[in-house]
Amino acid sequence: DGGITQSPKYLFRKEGQNVTLSCEQNLNHDAMYWYRQDPGQGLRLIYYSQIVNDFQKGDIAEGYSVSREKKESFPLTVTSAQKNPTAFYLCASSKQVNQPQHFGDGTRLSIL
Amino acid sequence: GIQVEQSPPDLILQEGANSTLRCNFSDSVNNLQWFHQNPWGQLINLFYIPSGTKQNGRLSATTVATERYSLLYISSSQTTDSGVYFCAVEQNYQLIWGAGTKLIIKP
Numbered sequence: 687d688g689g690i691t692q693s694p695k696y697l698f699r700k701e702g703q704n705v706t707l708s709c710e711q712n713l714n715h716d717a718m719y720w721y722r723q724d725p726g727q728g729l730r731l732i733y734y735s736q737i738v739n740d741f742q743k744g745d746i747a748e749g750y751s752v753s754r755e756k757k758e759s760f761p762l763t764v765t766s767a768q769k770n771p772t773a774f775y776l777c778a779s780s781k782q783v784n785q786p787q788h789f790g791d792g793t794r795l796s797i798l
Numbered sequence: 799g800i801q802v803e804q805s806p807p808d809l810i811l812q813e814g815a816n817s818t819l820r821c822n823f824s825d826s827v828n829n830l831q832w833f834h835q836n837p838w839g840q841l842i843n844l845f846y847i848p849s850g851t852k853q854n855g856r857l858s859a860t861t862v863a864t865e866r867y868s869l870l871y872i873s874s875s876q877t878t879d880s881g882v883y884f885c886a887v888e889q890n891y892q893l894i895w896g897a898g899t900k901l902i903i904k905p
């Protein structure tokens with residue numbers, strides 16, 4: 687089945703540790719996105735990528751990094767510089783930017 | 799930047815009732831999408847509706863771009879409709895999200 691797969695579903699991070707969240711899509715979409723959602727709030731854009739080997743910062747990119755080496759993969763690294771990383775992280779993709787976005791099931795990140 | 803406001807913030811209804819959710823936005827946008835987030839966090843794209851009216855089963859949406867608002871109608875509510883409904887508007891390749899309407903449907 688075509689879709690977006692995020693892993694792991696739950697992730698725990700120690701202080702000072704970098705962690706990487708996986709996002710894979712088999713929809714042949716060019717554009718991919720990472721969002722952060724805090725309890726009771728809407729989503730905020732961290733990074734997006736319109737095409738392979740290209741990505742742009744969103745509203746809250748500080749403390750995060752991404753790569754887009756393959757069309758189907760857009761991993762997100764939460765670095766130790768992100769002081770409040772506890773949140774629900776959602777990955778999305780669309781055929782192109784300005785097209786409907788479709789979401790994975792998310793990763794819940796917590797601090798130990 | 800653009801502001802997206804959704805109302806009401808919370809809505810509790812009995813099964814079978816109808817409801818209207820509203821989304822106001824403060825500037826011109828390229829498009830608007832409605833999403834449903836279920837209690838497990840899964841986000842489902844309901845409508846991609848920059849203008850006009852669309853219907854999908856018991857759900858329909860209308861966007862009046864010139865007046866900068868969109869409405870989501872849910873008819874004959876079911877308990878599975880519970881969750882948070884978000885509207886998001888696109889400007890400069892980015893989706894800007896409202897804070898959502900939390901809908902609870904009681905059996």
